[in-house]
Amino acid sequence: xxxxxxxxxxxxLELLLKEMNIEEKTTKAxxxxxxxxxxxxxxxxxxxxxxxVNAAICSQILISEYKVSSIINVGVAGGIGKDIYPGDVVxxxxxxxxxxxxxxxxDPVGQIPRLDTFSFKCDENLVKAALNAANExxxxxxFTGRIVSGDQFIANIDKIKWLSExxxxxxxxxxxxxxxxxxxxxxxxxxVIRSISDNxxxxxxMDYEKFMPIAIRNSxxxxxxxxxxx
Numbered sequence: 201x202x203x204x205x206x207x208x209x210x211x212x213l214e215l216l217l218k219e220m221n222i223e224e225k226t227t228k229a230x231x232x233x234x235x236x237x238x239x240x241x242x243x244x245x246x247x248x249x250x251x252x253v254n255a256a257i258c259s260q261i262l263i264s265e266y267k268v269s270s271i272i273n274v275g276v277a278g279g280i281g282k283d284i285y286p287g288d289v290v291x292x293x294x295x296x297x298x299x300x301x302x303x304x305x306x307d308p309v310g311q312i313p314r315l316d317t318f319s320f321k322c323d324e325n326l327v328k329a330a331l332n333a334a335n336e337x338x339x340x341x342x343f344t345g346r347i348v349s350g351d352q353f354i355a356n357i358d359k360i361k362w363l364s365e366x367x368x369x370x371x372x373x374x375x376x377x378x379x380x381x382x383x384x385x386x387x388x389x390x391x392v393i394r395s396i397s398d399n400x401x402x403x404x405x406m407d408y409e410k411f412m413p414i415a416i417r418n419s420x421x422x423x424x425x426x427x428x429x430x
Contacts, residue, residue, distance in 0.1 A: 201241075201242065201269045201430075202242040202243070202244060202266065202267065202268045202269055203241060203242065203243055203244070203268060203269065203270055203271075203272060203427065203430075204243075204244045204245075204246070204259075204262035204263075204266065204268035204270070204271040204272070205243060205244070205245045205246070205271075205272050205273075205274065205423065206246055206247075206248050206255065206258055206259065206262070206271060206272070206273045206274075206375075206379060207245075207246075207247055207248070207273070207274055207275050208247070208248055208249060208250050208251075208254070208255065208275050208374065208375050209247065209250065209275065209276075210247050211412055211416065212247075212274060212275045212276065212415070212416060212419065213245060213246075213247050213274075214416065215416045215417065215420045216238070216245060216419075216420050216423060217234060217245060219238060219420070219424070220234065220236045220237065220238050220243060220245060221236045221237045221238070222234050222235070222236040223235055223236045223237070224236070228261050228265070229257050229258070229261060230249075231246055231247065231248060231249065231254075231257075231258055231261070232246065232247065233245075233246045233261070233262075233266065234246065235266070238423075238424065238427060239424070239427060239428065241427045241430070244262055244266045244268055246258055246262070248375065250374055250375070251351050251374055251375065252297070252349060252350070252351055252374065252375060252377070252378035253351075253378070254375070255273075255374075255375035255376075255378045255379050256378040256379070256381065256382050258379075259271060259378070259379045259382035259383065260382055260386075263382070263383075263386045263388055268388070269388075269389075270323065270326060270388060270389040270390060270391075271379060271383055271388060271389075271390040271391075272326070272330075272390070272391055272393065272423065272426075273375065273376050273379050273390065273391070273392045273393065274393045274394070274419040274422075274423060275373065275375070275393075275394055275395070275415075275419070276373070276394065276395055276396075276397050276411075276412075276415050277290060277347065277371045277372060277373035277376075277394035277395070277396060277397070278354060278360075278371065278372050278373065278396070278397060278398055279370070279371055279396040279398065280348075280360055280363055280364050280369050280370050280371055280372055281343065281345065281364070281370035281371070283343075284341075284343060284370060284371070284396055285341075285396065286396055286397055286398055286411060287340055287395070287396065287411070287414055287415075287418075288340060288341045288342065288343065288395075288396045289334045289340055289341070289342045289343070289393065289394065289395055289396070289418060289419075289422065290342075290343050290344075290345065290347060290370055290371040290393075290394045290396060291322075291327055291330045291331055291334065291342065291343070291344045291391065291392070291393050291394075292322050292327075292344075292345070292346065292347040292371075292376060292380070292391065292392035292393075292394070293321065293322055293327060293344050293345055293346060294319040294320060294321045294322060294346050294347075294380075295319060295320045295322070295346065295347050295348065295349060295376050295377035295380040295381075295392060296310040296318065296319045296320075296346065296347075296348050296349075296367050296369070296377055297310060297312065297348070297349055297350060297377045297378065297381070298310055298348040298349065298350045298363055298366075298367060298369070298372070298377075299350030299351060299352060300312055309366060310348075310366075310367060312381070317384065319346065320377060320380035320381050320383070320384045321380075321384075322380065322389075322390055322391045322392060323389030323390060323391060325389070326389055326390065326391035326426075326430075327344060327391055329391075329426045329429050329430055330391050330393050330422060330426050331344060332425075332426075332429065333421075333422045333423075333424075333425035333426035333429070334393075334418075334422050336421075336425050337418060337421055337422070340418055343370055345368075345369070345370035345371070346367060346368055346369045346370060347369060347370070347371045347372065347373065347376050347377070347392055347394065348363055348367050348369040348371075348372045348377065349372070349373055349374055349375060349376045349377035349378060350372070350374065350377075351374060352374070353374070354372050360372075371394055371396065373394060376392035376394070379392065380392065393419060393422060393423075395411075395414070395415035395418050395419055397411050397415065
């Protein structure tokens with residue numbers, strides 16, 4: 201069993217890489233894939249770059265070439281739910297691509313045309329394991345719910361409210377739904393775990409320099425605790 205771990209930015213993966221026993225590094229599609237172990241688990245860790253296309257390409261390489269058994273996406277996201285604050289963790293139950301819009305043809309916004317699902321569900325066992333691992337960190341609050349993704353950095357409060365009202369989303373970012381989309385097409389289990397940096401919906405934000413070390417520490421701890429149980 202091999203777990204694929206994807207982050208969009210180098211900062212989000214650096215602590216994990218320090219704790220991994222790295223056996224091999226390979227570059228594909230301008231991405232570096234780190235093969236090794238964390239504890240007694242086989243890991244392929246990679247920084248995919250920002251955006252849905254990068255994340256989708258990375259996911260397919262993990263599945264087709266590295267034969268991973270599941271994919272875990274960790275990183276930073278914006279909060280949408282009014283009770284979610286910087287430093288909290290959101291674990292996706294399902295994901296939607298909010299910038300997909302073929303409503304002119306009668307599809308709901310977010311629906312991939314001619315696909316048999318509206319949202320891409322995360323694996324229930326992985327969600328449960330991630331939530332249990334997050335709950336072991338006493339100083340953070342963790343939430344489960346829908347995450348939406350798009351190739352847009354969302355900073356407008358009206359857009360945030362629209363994402364909440366249209367999709368019942370509790371968080372937004374730029375990669376998770378495309379990772380879940382690829383996993384759905386390949387019948388590979390996945391989960392998306394995000395540390396919240398800000399929330400325009402309740403006016404909460406945290407200085408990036410203060411937030412990033414907290415996010416990295418929390419996501420790495422959650423991953424380590426989670427992998428022990430899988």
